[in-house]
Amino acid sequence: MKAFPVRTKADLREFCELPLRLHPRDKYVPLPAPVIRRHARTAKLYVVRDRQGRVAGRTSTHRDAAFGPGQLFGHTEFTDDDAVFGALMDVVTRDAEGRALFGPVALLPNQTGGVITSGFEERGFVDSAWNPSYYPGMYERHGFTRRFEADTWAVDVAGSAAAYQFDDSRLATERLVIRHGSRRGLRHQLPILREMLNASFARLGYYTEISAGQLAEQTDGLAFLLDEGLLVWLEKAGRPVAFVVAVPDISEFLMRTGGRLGPLEQLRLLATRSRYRRDAVLVVKGVVPGEQGRGYMTLLSREVHRHLEAGGYRTLRSTFVERDNAASAASYLRAGGKPRHGYTFYERGAA
Numbered sequence: 127m128k129a130f131p132v133r134t135k136a137d138l139r140e141f142c143e144l145p146l147r148l149h150p151r152d153k154y155v156p157l158p159a160p161v162i163r164r165h166a167r168t169a170k171l172y173v174v175r176d177r178q179g180r181v182a183g184r185t186s187t188h189r190d191a192a193f194g195p196g197q198l199f200g201h202t203e204f205t206d207d208d209a210v211f212g213a214l215m216d217v218v219t220r221d222a223e224g225r226a227l228f229g230p231v232a233l234l235p236n237q238t239g240g241v242i243t244s245g246f247e248e249r250g251f252v253d254s255a256w257n258p259s260y261y262p263g264m265y266e267r268h269g270f271t272r273r274f275e276a277d278t279w280a281v282d283v284a285g286s287a288a289a290y291q292f293d294d295s296r297l298a299t300e301r302l303v304i305r306h307g308s309r310r311g312l313r314h315q316l317p318i319l320r321e322m323l324n325a326s327f328a329r330l331g332y333y334t335e336i337s338a339g340q341l342a343e344q345t346d347g348l349a350f351l352l353d354e355g356l357l358v359w360l361e362k363a364g365r366p367v368a369f370v371v372a373v374p375d376i377s378e379f380l381m382r383t384g385g386r387l388g389p390l391e392q393l394r395l396l397a398t399r400s401r402y403r404r405d406a407v408l409v410v411k412g413v414v415p416g417e418q419g420r421g422y423m424t425l426l427s428r429e430v431h432r433h434l435e436a437g438g439y440r441t442l443r444s445t446f447v448e449r450d451n452a453a454s455a456a457s458y459l460r461a462g463g464k465p466r467h468g469y470t471f472y473e474r475g476a477a
Contacts, residue, residue: 127209129185129217132171138163140181141173145203146384149258155250155377156385157232162201165233169200170221174213176205183210187221188233192334196473197222200232200239206260208267215268219477227474228273235274235332235471240446241265244468245278251377251407251443254278255469262470270472274332276446277465279458283434283442289461290428292421300362302422304429307357316341318359322369326412330448332471351376351399355433356406360422368413368422370430375405375443403437408444411454418453427457 132141142159165186174183183204190198199218204210218227231239240255243262250256296302307315320341327333351374359369376395379402383391395402408430413422434442446469447454458464 127213129172154256158387185214196226199229202230226476242467265472272470276448276469278467279444281442281463283439286461287431292425303361325414367417370411370426372408376402405441
């Protein structure tokens with residue numbers, strides 16, 4: 127078998143449809159088709175076909191100097207067939223030209239990607255991975271090793287705000303003010319979030335600094351769905367020091383549409399968005415260096431969980447948290463949260 131580049135609209139359609147055929151519709155959450163089309167401007171897309179000409183595997187390759195000199199690959203889905211996976215990795219290795227391989231990422235680890243290594247019975251959710259149980263073994267048989275092992279988390283919302291105790295007398299003493307996102311003002315709030323995000327995540331090995339353009343692209347359409355009580359940040363004497371970004375979980379909508387999110391689907395989502403305020407996804411949170419360990423994330427967590435409870439949400443899910451990030455995991459544990467999926471990325475040394 128060999129991989130062929132995606133060249134036509136029909137090729138791209140088959141590329142997008144493969145995981146919908148491979149995976150249970152009630153577990154796998156497809157990356158929206160507009161996002162894949164946008165990624166195709168940067169990455170090379172490939173498919174592997176079986177003897178009947180049907181797509182049996184897909185991947186993409188790209189490089190990003192911000193992440194380092196290695197070869198990145200992503201959008202990687204495949205049948206339980208070593209020949210299919212081998213053909214995918216052959217083309218990734220060819221494009222690598224001797225570089226080490228890292229993935230799956232689309233397009234970077236702090237955007238989306240990864241492989242789940244446990245919790246296969248739990249459904250996936252937006253900005254996170256879901257795959258069948260044969261995926262980790264396939265990577266590891268083909269010489270890949272795990273990097274940045276992590277877990278996703280889930281917290282039952284009912285009563286969760288009480289777990290986050292903060293002395294409110296500190297609000298005046300330390301000149302602390304909680305700010306909320308707004309649909310109308312989001313464009314002007316993004317630079318505030320970007321500065322905190324880059325500062326608080328700079329030490330993490332998988333993280334690459336997000337430019338203004340990248341953040342605008344990643345949050346395109348966020349205002350459309352934003353629940354303003356789930357995007358919060360804290361100012362201390364007028365300086366932003368901590369933030370939480372959570373969004374209503376539209377996973378079930380994407381499952382139903384197969385990742386289609388064109389104008390018609392967007393209108394349908396707008397008309398029915400109240401249905402998707404039962405669960406939420408915490409996408410990212412952080413505290414800037416120099417202000418960590420002061421309880422500021424506890425304060426913001428209380429604010430978010432109060433809003434979740436008042437809004438009738440049932441569950442807050444979290445994208446992956448590295449296992450050596452004990453402080454972040456503790457924030458979920460204190461509210462009775464539990465890990466849902468084991469999570470990892472994979473690397474293979476230079477050829």
